[in-house]
Amino acid sequence: MITVEQAQSLCLELVHQGPVERVPLDQALRRTLAEDIQANRDQPPFSASAMDGYAIAEGDAVQGRTLQMVGEAAAGHGWDRTLAAGQTVRIFTGAPVPAGADRVVIQENITAQGDQITLSEPLSVNINIRPQGADFSKEFTLPSPRVLAPADLALLAAMNHADVPVVARPKVALISTGDELLMPGGAPSADQIIASNVFALHAMLLENGAAPRIFPIAKDTAEDLDAVLRDAETWDADIVVTIGGASVGDHDLVAPALDWFGVTRTFHKIAMRPGKPLMAGAKGATVYLGLPGNPVSAVVCGHLFLLPVVRRALGQTDVVPKGLTAQLGASLPAGGPRAHYMRARFEETATARVVTAFDKQDSSMLTVLADANCLLLRPIEDGPKNSGDAVTIFPI
Ligand code: AMP
Ligand code: MG
Numbered sequence: 149m150i151t152v153e154q155a156q157s158l159c160l161e162l163v164h165q166g167p168v169e170r171v172p173l174d175q176a177l178r179r180t181l182a183e184d185i186q187a188n189r190d191q192p193p194f195s196a197s198a199m200d201g202y203a204i205a206e207g208d209a210v211q212g213r214t215l216q217m218v219g220e221a222a223a224g225h226g227w228d229r230t231l232a233a234g235q236t237v238r239i240f241t242g243a244p245v246p247a248g249a250d251r252v253v254i255q256e257n258i259t260a261q262g263d264q265i266t267l268s269e270p271l272s273v274n275i276n277i278r279p280q281g282a283d284f285s286k287e288f289t290l291p292s293p294r295v296l297a298p299a300d301l302a303l304l305a306a307m308n309h310a311d312v313p314v315v316a317r318p319k320v321a322l323i324s325t326g327d328e329l330l331m332p333g334g335a336p337s338a339d340q341i342i343a344s345n346v347f348a349l350h351a352m353l354l355e356n357g358a359a360p361r362i363f364p365i366a367k368d369t370a371e372d373l374d375a376v377l378r379d380a381e382t383w384d385a386d387i388v389v390t391i392g393g394a395s396v397g398d399h400d401l402v403a404p405a406l407d408w409f410g411v412t413r414t415f416h417k418i419a420m421r422p423g424k425p426l427m428a429g430a431k432g433a434t435v436y437l438g439l440p441g442n443p444v445s446a447v448v449c450g451h452l453f454l455l456p457v458v459r460r461a462l463g464q465t466d467v468v469p470k471g472l473t474a475q476l477g478a479s480l481p482a483g484g485p486r487a488h489y490m491r492a493r494f495e496e497t498a499t500a501r502v503v504t505a506f507d508k509q510d511s512s513m514l515t516v517l518a519d520a521n522c523l524l525l526r527p528i529e530d531g532p533k534n535s536g537d538a539v540t541i542f543p544i
Contacts, residue, residue, distance in 0.1 A: 149419040151528070152452060152487050155426065156468050158414050159437070159453050162430045163460040166316040166386065173301050178357055179314035180293050180462040181300075187288040187307040190281035194244040197221070199276040202258055202265055203239045203249035205231055209271045217263040221246060236265055251275035293463045295357070317359040318387055318461035320454075321380035322346050325366045325373060325393040325402060326441060344514060345446035346391060349439075352450050358387075358458045368393060373405035381434070386461060388434060389454060392441025394425035402438045403427060411436045419486045419528060422511035423449045435461075442511040448489050448523060451544055471525065471540035476533055477504035483530035491516050492524035494541055503541050520544065 150158070168182040197203065208215055215236040221227040223242035231237060231248030239245065239252055254276060257269035283306070290303065293315070304312055329343040330336045346362055353360035361383065366376040373393075380388045393402040394416075403416060406429060416427040416438075422445035427438035435457055439446045451469060459467035474494050494503035505524050506516050522541040533539065 149417050152420050155418045159428050159457050160460050162435045164433045165463045166461050168313045169316050170311045172311045176296050176312050182313040182315045184292050185290045187284050190285050191283040191306050195280050196278045197239045197243050197252045198278050199254045200240050201252045201254040202236045203252050204236050206250035211270050214266045245277050315463045319385045320353050320358045320360040320387045321385035323363045323376050323390045327368045329365045345443040348447045349450045356455050356458050368399045377409045388436045390438045391446050394438045394440045421486045421488050443514050444511040444517050469542045473538050474501040474503040474541045476535050476537045477502045479535050480533045482532045483526035487528050488526040489523040491520035492522050494522050
């Protein structure tokens with residue numbers, strides 16, 4: 149069996165970056181910038197006053213000096229003459245600093261009499277001027293790929309870009325499989341359970357910039373699986389995710405159904421728990437991931453394989469979950485022949501990050517998963533660990 153890391157690289161090799169589309173800034177939150185964006189202007193575009201006060205020449209910056217007020221500069225309304233010695237211009241925050249002025253004296257530090265002001269207080273070190281281009285220059289570039297955060301949108305707006313090129317959201321088809329499954333809200337018969345993990349996957353996909361769609365549940369028959377795979381293809385899915393039926397039981401028909409459908413399989417089964425029966429493949433440019441059906445297995449595989457695939461389809465480079473180091477809060481017995489991603493909770497104290505695994509690690513238990521805030525990795529054949537030992541965790 150291949151390792152998680154090998155499987156992640158193989159999955160990523162199957163992915164093609166999506167096309168570029170332009171979106172207005174107010175729709176660009178969390179989208180992935182597809183091209184480097186250049187400012188093409190300085191910000192501020194002129195030297196601007198940082199305070200309300202009086203613009204003066206450096207030669208007049210002497211405590212006790214009296215100056216003649218010759219004009220006013222406000223935001224959006226500059227004073228377009230040149231300040232001479234002995235003169236001052238009343239100036240407001242955001243106004244262009246007039247030629248000839250070198251500093252702004254804040255209004256609290258002068259006394260005014262008619263159109264004369266006296267610099268009544270000691271001159272400050274701060275000249276209260278934001279130099280032209282202090283925030284960014286014409287050459288400044290916001291590099292891609294970048295997941296756009298709120299401050300990025302303000303920055304792009306200040307650069308005078310009304311819309312930005314982003315990578316199209318990959319369309320992800322989510323297909324639950326199993327005769328026992330029913331959508332939530334229905335009336336289950338005695339031997340039915342509710343299709344649950346698909347809602348976690350759907351939410352994780354939304355959070356990560358994909359366009360997911362939940363398809364109707366496929367029964368455990370070749371015909372039903374084939375029909376829903378066809379529907380996903382017609383919808384033009386970039387990534388098709390099946391859930392369940394991935395093992396080799398009599399009713400686990402996903403692997404043969406994908407073969408029959410023309411998906412070239414890259415791997416089936418990985419040395420991990422939960423999630424051993426994971427499979428991946430491709431048909432044309434579409435990536436197919438077969439996730440195990442157990443709710444926790446499906447979600448863990450979603451974090452470790454599906455989300456990296458989505459991020460790569462969005463053109464991102466840092467796509468695989470990053471581990472953090474934490475100290476064990478309680479000892480753990482030796483690990484086994486598969487990498488174990490244990491459900492756990494970590495806490496950051498003032499001095500340490502401490503993680504404790506839950507006692508119950510059954511891959512069907514959603515209550516435990518819902519209480520977990522990380523996966524605690526036990527590498528293959530990891531020795532026993534004591535409280536205080538360092539381990540790797542993946543926040544979820
Ligand atoms: P399978 O991988 O189909 O053998 O399913 C493994 C276990 O997960 C079985 O107990 C299934 O009933 C359950 N299961 C499969 N698919 C889902 C689903 N979409 N939501 C919740 N449980 C599921
Ligand atoms: Mg099944």
